[in-house]
Amino acid sequence: MKKSIDKSLEIKKVKPTAMRQLVLDILSKQDHAIGLPELEMQFAQADRTTLYRTLKTFVDKKVIHSIDDGTGTIKYAVCTDTCHCNPSELHVHFYCIKCGKTTCLTDIPIPDIQLPENYFAENINMVVKGLCDRCNRG
């Protein structure tokens, strides 16, 4: 298996089981964020529960981050090795209503907002819905 996969798991302190290596490898190859059902389909035969728990472990250990794009299916994408998923590190996500793909706009940090007095932000989910560059011509 890939060196970088094991390295990532090691950095985030996740035991590199065969299943986890496989899942992270698949997630790393995606050009867009995918959900549990889509992940399931990339296996000839795989158990939903195991994949589900693998994703959960990954999110807990910040190997990947989850994106609620409003479609009813939570999407996932890999984090950088240095990511701690703090509000200040988060980026904007984009959901294209034509091709249905959810993508990380890694270059666009979520703007800092001034919450009302005494509010505490632990996490922020910002999803822009519209047309991606591929779908927005013709």
Place this chain on the structure above:
Amino acid sequence: MKKSIDKSLEIKKVKPTAMRQLVLDILSKQDHAIGLPELEMQFAQADRTTLYRTLKTFVDKKVIHSIDDGTGTIKYAVCTDTCHCNPSELHVHFYCIKCGKTTCLTDIPIPDIQLPENYFAENINMVVKGLCDRCNRG
């Protein structure tokens, strides 16, 4: 009281049936955004489908707006009479992980972000997750 309900429906061009008046009245009285299941519970006996379709009509006609707060249950809150739900009119929402309430931060507009070339934004969902002022002391 009932006057303003009918007025709102009229402005948004929704026929004021008994059901719709009732639902909008309930929604107007909330101090936080509520979902279909919670709405259903506010009736002694009510049909989920009718409430579901009422909410859908309201969203379509921009009487209310929907909020995906990441809990798996879409929440709804009334729009202002002048709201057209354009990206520039949208505000930030807050989900409190302690009291579980989702609220409109109507005073905090969603910051304008610079999308990559050729991207088109139709809608934006921005939800801050954390502790609300009530829950963030003690």
Place this chain on the structure above:
DNA sequence: AATAAGTTTGCAACCCAGTTGCACAAATTA
């Protein structure tokens, strides 16, 4: 008024992503 057409409502059945319980397998520790 009577009829026809369109709209709204109610019931039942369904979909599907997510989740839990439990038993078995594999890895780790004593």
Place this chain on the structure above:
DNA sequence: TAATTTGTGCAACTGGGTTGCAAACTTATT
């Protein structure tokens, strides 16, 4: 080795959302 912890697989369940269809109601036409 034996005991303990951790990971995996199967099945069954949950719950919010959604659809199909028929009855009730409203509006338009004759």
